[in-house]
Amino acid sequence: MNSLDDKKTSIFNFYFFVGLTLIVASIFEVILNNYILFKLTLPLTLMSLIYWNVATPRSIGFFWTMLAGFILDIFLGYLLGTHVVIFLLTSYFSQRYFHRFRALFRLQQSLIVAMIVLIYQIYFILISNNFSNSLIFELMILTFISSLFWPIIYGILRYLRIKLTYGQ
């Protein structure tokens, strides 16, 4: 008989896979930060975190969220825990409202993600205490780019999740 459990990956492997994607996203973010001239960054890790919290809220844990946050803090030069705090809060709210989020169209999801990114960037602008007109321009541009990136990240991570979970 065709059993679903035969093809399912163990929760242990999946847990590590989620962590791996977060770490890869944070490394990408750090590398990208070295190449783009903006003071702010494209929050790839945050978007990956939102995806995993919405797609598999049970599998995403504190450990990987905090590790990804600490990696960003170390390599982007922030006080340890700066990213972690916002990642924990994002995870919490994403898991609280993931049912509603899943039901939205992709465009609506992009708008929500753009809003989260906007708050995330403002948080860092406030921390850095470095206001300027160009920073507001960067904020707008990166928020817009992030909303464009969301369907791509969603598609890639969904494809990987289905591949890993069902092997299809």
Next chain:
Amino acid sequence: MFGGEHKQTDIAQSAIFTTGSMRASRLYPALLITLSVMYGDYLFDLSSKIRIYSSYILSPFTQIEYLATDTIDAFDSYFASQKRLTEEIESLKEQIRNLENQNLTLQNTKSSLNELERLFDLSKSFKQKDIFLGKISNFKKFPKEIISVDIRTNKITNDMVAFNAFGLIGVIDELLVNTVKIKPLHDLSLKIPAKNTRTLENIIITGTGESKLFQIEEFKKNGDIALGDEIISSGLGGKFPEGFSLGRVIDIKENDESNFLSVKVENSFDFTFGSTVLFTGP
């Protein structure tokens, strides 16, 4: 067939009834820990130490970019220097070709000058005679050997003979406007009064039609002739000037049915040699 439905139901169930792992009861301690870390970092600058250690540990990876850049630079430099070398080699080859051409031109000039020098030496023997120079423009081998010579004078006449740097080479076959056609001494139609330098005996040599080859007409069997004897023009008849080498005896044959010997004379110089021809009257 029910596998698919079972699967969809399972997915739908897990999607609807899933609850998140992050509850407020877990969030608060996590936030508390994070804030403690932040405070610790603020007090003891932990992140700087971690950054130093991590940069030390990750240095092989961070150096990859520089390694790649260095490698690309090395390749680029290698190919750029190779290109420069190739261009330099091509430029030197071009210089060598130019020098070879110059060398060839100089050699041609030198041989022309030598030829002219010889011709002028030759012309010293033509005292009180008019001499004219012409440039060889064409050489024909078939149906008979003819060289065409461009001239810039109308004073050349049909009875003149032609010389090159080696000496006497032929007579005028046809006189055209600005061009003279010369037939060689070995032409079948030519008879040249000559003499043997050893015996001073006058003889008549005729052309054989073969390049550089003559024969002596009606040389009696009891006559004095030997292989290697030099034959020169005798000047008799007035057409050919006296004292110019025509060749050496290379073959003597006796024929029982005839009272005459068959003697062949060969000259060593080329009818077509050089680029300049000197004409002089009888």
